[in-house]
Amino acid sequence: KQEVTQIPAALSVPEGENLVLNCSFTDSAIYNLQWFRQDPGKGLTSLLLIQSSQREQTSGRLNASLDKSSGRSTLYIAASQPGDSATYLCAVWGNTPLVFGKGTRLSVIA
């Protein structure tokens, strides 16, 4: 059974800092990995999708990498801003549609 773990559970950084969020998964037989953002009490906003054949995807200040063989993905956020404060979720599509991690709660302090 696929398990997705995200470390750290919470992170607080000063504005302007570059940061990395980590995601690991136990079964490397995946079709893709998706990163989401969730604001308190809100839905999930898709940030990046990486297909299993890809190594990374970029969108603006966000860069996500995927190492399928080691079961790891990272989300890199450059020049963090207070508006980036949210919970970031990693999810993998393997044998079932989207197995989620518990997320990393990010606070960017102005």
Add this chain to the structure above:
Amino acid sequence: EPEVTQTPSHQVTQMGQEVILRCVPISNHLYFYWYRQILGQKVEFLVSFYNNEISEKSEIFDDQFSVERPDGSNFTLKIRSTKLEDSAMYFCASSGTTSTDTQYFGPGTRLTVL
């Protein structure tokens, strides 16, 4: 930009009552999903739907749950006899032309069972 919408945003019901949660997926999408998130826990997959039938379901999706696409735009989740443990945020999602395309999520319905 097209988005997934869900109604109601918050539903309060008594234990044992039936509830129907409604979703309008993005109009040209073919794959539809329901997920739930119990407060403080992970988002969990419930069911996927394609070509007017269930394509996959999780262990959570037992006989008290059902899904339907009653017309060309709506996608519903029915819980026949709600239990206290059904209290959660329910998210609808849709994806485009292949099952592993990006999934776009709605804002969710918060279900509270008393």
